[in-house]
Amino acid sequence: MSDFQKIFPAKNCCPFTPEQLEEINYMISNRNLSILLLITGFVGISFGGLIMRNINNADPWQIAFYKALAFLFPITLILFHQHRLGIVTNIKKIGYPGMAGGFLLMLANLLIIQSFANTSVANTLFTLSSIPFITAILAFIFLKEKISLRTIIIMIFAFMGIFIMIKDGLETGGFYGNIMALFCAFSFSAFVIILRKYRNIDMMPVNLISGVLILIVSFVFSLGNLNVPIQDILLCFLWGGVLTGFASSVFIFATRFLLASEVTFLMLLEFSLGPFWVWIFLNETISQETFYGGIIVMISVAVYSLFEIKNSKIKAISTS
Numbered sequence: 393m394s395d396f397q398k399i400f401p402a403k404n405c406c407p408f409t410p411e412q413l414e415e416i417n418y419m420i421s422n423r424n425l426s427i428l429l430l431i432t433g434f435v436g437i438s439f440g441g442l443i444m445r446n447i448n449n450a451d452p453w454q455i456a457f458y459k460a461l462a463f464l465f466p467i468t469l470i471l472f473h474q475h476r477l478g479i480v481t482n483i484k485k486i487g488y489p490g491m492a493g494g495f496l497l498m499l500a501n502l503l504i505i506q507s508f509a510n511t512s513v514a515n516t517l518f519t520l521s522s523i524p525f526i527t528a529i530l531a532f533i534f535l536k537e538k539i540s541l542r543t544i545i546i547m548i549f550a551f552m553g554i555f556i557m558i559k560d561g562l563e564t565g566g567f568y569g570n571i572m573a574l575f576c577a578f579s580f581s582a583f584v585i586i587l588r589k590y591r592n593i594d595m596m597p598v599n600l601i602s603g604v605l606i607l608i609v610s611f612v613f614s615l616g617n618l619n620v621p622i623q624d625i626l627l628c629f630l631w632g633g634v635l636t637g638f639a640s641s642v643f644i645f646a647t648r649f650l651l652a653s654e655v656t657f658l659m660l661l662e663f664s665l666g667p668f669w670v671w672i673f674l675n676e677t678i679s680q681e682t683f684y685g686g687i688i689v690m691i692s693v694a695v696y697s698l699f700e701i702k703n704s705k706i707k708a709i710s711t712s
Contacts, residue, residue, distance in 0.1 A: 422648075422649045423649045423650060426642075426645065426646035426648075426649045426650050427646075427650070427658070429642040429645065429646060430642060430643070430646045430650070430655065430658045431658060431661065432638075432642070433638055433639035433642045433643065434639065434658055434659060434661040434662040434665075435661055435662075435665060436634075436635045436638060436639060437635050437636060437639040437662050438661060438662045438663075438664075438665035438666045438669065439631075439635060439666075439669055440508075440631055440635065440636075440666065441508055441513030441516065441517065441666045441667070441669065441670050442513075442666075442669040442670050442673060442674070443627050443630060443631045443635075444505070444508045444509070444513075444631075445508075445513070445670055445674055445676065446627060446674075447624045447627050447628070448621070448623075448624065449620055449621050449624055450620040450621075450624040450625075450628070451509075451614070452505045452506055452508075452509045453610045453613045453614035454610070454614050454617070454618060454620050454624075455505055455624075455628055456501065456502055456505050456606055456609075456610040457606070457607060457610035457611055457614060457618060458618075458620070458624075458625050458628035458629065458632070459501075459505070459606075459628045459629075459631055459632030459636070460501070460603045460604075460606035460607050460610065460632060461603075461607060461628075461629075461632070462628060462629035462630075462631070462632035462633030462634075462637070463599075463603050463632040463633060463636050463637055463640075464600065464603040464604070464607075465633050465637070466633060466637030466638070466641065467599045467600050467603060467637065467640070467641075468600065470596070470641055471483075471596060471597060471600060474596070482594060482596075482597055483597040483600065483601075485593060485594065485597075486593055486594070486595060486597050486598060486601070487593070489586055489589070489590045489593065490590075490593065490595060490597060490598050490601065491601060492586055493583050493586040493587065493595060493598045493601075493602075494598045494599075494600075494601030494602040494605060495601075495602075495605060496579050496580070496582050496583040496586065497579075497580070497583050497598060497599070497601075497602035498601075498602040498605040498606050498609065499575075499576075499579040500576050500579040500580040500583065501602065501606055502606060502609065502610070503572045503573070503575050503576035503579060504516065504520070504572075504573070504576045506568075506569070506572045507519075507569045507570070507572035507573040507576060508569070509569070510566065510568045510569030510572065511561060511566035511568070511569025511570050511572075511573070512566065512569075512667070512670075512676060512678055512682065513666050513667050513669075513670045513676060514666075514667035514670075514676075514678040514682055514683075514686055515557055515560075515561065515566055515569060515570050515573065515678070515682055515686075516569065516570075516573045516666075517662070517663045517664075517666040517667060518553070518554075518557060518663065518667070518682070518685065518686030518689050518690065519554055519557060519558075519570060519573035519574055519577060519689075520573055520576060520577050520580075520663060521659075521660070521663040521686075521689050521690055521693050522550055522551070522554055522574075522577050522689060522693075523577050523580055523581055523584075523656075523659075524656045524693055524696060524697070525543075525546070525547045525550050525551070525692075525693075525696070526577050526578055526581040527581040527584050527585065528543060528547070529547070530581050530582060530585045531585060531588065534585055534589070535585065535588060535589060542699065543696065543699075546692050546695055546696045546699075547692075549688060549691075549692045550688065550689050550692035550693065550696075552685075552688060553684075553685040553686065553687070553688030553689035553692065554574065554685065554689060555685075556681050556682075556684060556685030556688070557570060557681065557682050557685040557686065557689075558570045558571070558574070559681065560679055560681035560682050560685070563681075564679060596644060599640055643655070656693070656696075656697050656700070657694070657697035657698070660690065660693060660694060660697070663690065663693075664690060667686070
């Protein structure tokens with residue numbers, strides 16, 4: 393018996409046709425699957441900082457190269473499975489918006505590695521948790537999406553937390569890493585804006601474009617020196633091919649069935665668990681300023697996400 397049949401047991405009581413019931417049950421089952429997959433994906437990708445800390449010899453550019461190389465394997469397989477021989481045609485369809493999105497995604501991936509290499513994992517991930525707010529600001533500027541007064545107030549608190557962490561970075565020598573994390577947040581938010589604006593285009597090939605661009609840029613900046621220990625290469629492949637590849641795939645699947653605010657809320661798993669892993673396994677501690685600033689940011693994102701989920705549900709009920 394389906395969920396809606398339990399709610400409307402009588403034949404004449406249910407306001408939906410059998411076809412509509414089937415579609416609704418399909419959406420519900422896929423929503424549940426999406427939540428489970430996203431939780432698994434975000435928990436997995438939260439180990440990225442720990443993996444970075446266990447890479448002993450490779451520099452950030454070499455890490456970026458092998459991580460992107462590993463990432464291209466699952467993405468290419470997914471695209472080939474979806475489009476077979478039409479994969480080239482599908483890549484061409486993304487046009488200039490897709491190329492711009494690929495560039496921004498490349499930038500975000502390179503910047504997060506630079507941030508991990510130059511500041512604590514906590515500083516990086518707490519700063520990245522500002523992505524929902526930066527996205528909202530960019531959406532207001534470029535897509536004319538309104539920002540409520542409540543959201544503006546929450547944003548102010550979040551950016552206060554980021555300011556505290558950046559100030560601490562100035563005092564402890566992690567300023568460059570903090571700034572790289574902030575630029576990474578802006579790059580990823582701009583990428584999301586492109587996805588929103590051109591959501592009628594299948595942007596899956598953007599992942600492929602970004603991976604290829606990372607390979608080229610990291611090869612140039614590493615001066616062609618890719619001679620690193622096999623252990624470091626394997627860790628890069630675990631990070632890029634398994635964890636990032638899986639997380640990116642389920643993210644694309646889940647956004648078809650979940651609200652953006654729900655996805656943002658689940659992203660808190662990555663940002664909150666990442667510092668926890670390096671503290672447990674490597675005893676990488678954080679300063680009081682970073683802790684307090686990070687807590688302010690995380691609470692702000694949680695409150696923002698909960699309000700957005702509540703508002704989205706109200707809108708859904710009112711329009712049904």
